[in-house]
Amino acid sequence: MVRVAVVRFPGSNCDEDARRGAEQSGAEAYFVWHRDTSLQGADVVVLPGGFSYGDYLRSGAIARFSPVMQAVQAHAAAGGSVIGICNGFQILCEAHLLPGALMRNAGLTFVSKPVDCMVERTDTVFTWAFERKTPVRIPVAHGEGRYVADAETLARLEGEGQVVLRYLKSSPGTEGNPNMSSNDIAGICNAAGTVVGIMPHPERVVDPKLGSADGLLFMRSLAGVRALAGVGK
């Protein structure tokens, strides 16, 4: 059984959803406190959404220096799987595990609504259960989700296929890119596809009773990482 460690920072608030989603998808999922120094043999680490340390200074800037992040860095460096959702994505960028940064939404408001996205890359720890490029409708809930990187980094991300999730333009019922992210980027990964960060929240839509189960294949991906040769452990 795949072991999924969900890191709890002070201010995390999507931790329970992430743990539950992973468990429901067949993983053994448990919490790790931000002061812990061990990931307890995790195969996959999830940095969940929320407002770690009150978003003081910049989102994710302080969480990056939590004791547990040393273990997360080491896990990632050894090829281990790390997934950041929303605030977790911000932390991954601040920790330089992913390139670029997430800035204040162009509209300045907190955006909380379902958005349509395209799963662009399907050989990552978080998307391999999608067999091909697939449109999904999942919620975003963030004030700072505008992905920014220098031109060279953006070109590399596009050239190497490191854009995992992209906001779909002009889809009925949504307005496309909710924050004016560069290249409509909603999520990216490292070259190997073992470290993935996305702004939308698939862990919130894993049950049709909640209105949609479009997030299920993301959770099944992380819960079944071992099934995919070459990605993760």
Add this chain to the structure above:
Amino acid sequence: MTYRVHVRVMPRAGLLDPQGQAVEHALSALGFAETRTVHVGRAVEIEVDAKSRDEAEARARLMCDRLLANPVTEDYQVEVEAD
């Protein structure tokens, strides 16, 4: 010796600064028609113990590089108050 260090962190020129734009519009609406551009950043004041002003400045720059500014999106200036 204790030095007071003023750090100014600003969004990098050329990047969209929606906060600056919003303040700019508000100033115009208030009748400050002379307003051309506004940028909103962050000020951090730090008291540090150091052997010299140069050392205080060097340490503050390291603090900026490691935590206070995001090298992808922000630039910073460091000023050490006179002894």
